[in-house]
Amino acid sequence: MDVLKVAARSNPNSVAGAIAGALEQAGVVEVHAIGAGAVNQTIKAIAIARRLIERPGETPIRVIPGFMELTIGGEEKTGIRFIVEKR
């Protein structure tokens, strides 16, 4: 599965394009975000991706959010892992 890493400064339109492309190819993509700004950009990107690829009457894009623990520079951080599906 493709993994996209989103930051607070990521452009939601660019991320939306990447999500839409991955969903059209594979039907599912994983997105990682650490911090409120990154989580917000991810959600905006998914809402934009819906406008890009959902056709009327189709199943909408669905998201399964969960926590992930990771170590960055020796520091433990908790991030959010989104499984994004279009099936």
Add this chain to the structure above:
Amino acid sequence: MDVLKVAARSNPNSVAGAIAGALEQAGVVEVHAIGAGAVNQTIKAIAIARRLIERPGETPIRVIPGFMELTIGGEEKTGIRFIVEKR
């Protein structure tokens, strides 16, 4: 459908309990959030709600995020509307 309004200062554990309760009763709940802090608390609350009510092998809680336009005190704002499902 129940509508929960989440703010940046909302307690994710309390919101998780409200989401879990609504999902067990109705299978679906709508959540509104305005701003990065509120969106982040909503996503954390959904991740916590998964731990509260998902049993192994069950379909996970899924989220459909979209934009919503609203007017607050004469000002136009864009928020996020989450449809949260457990079916």
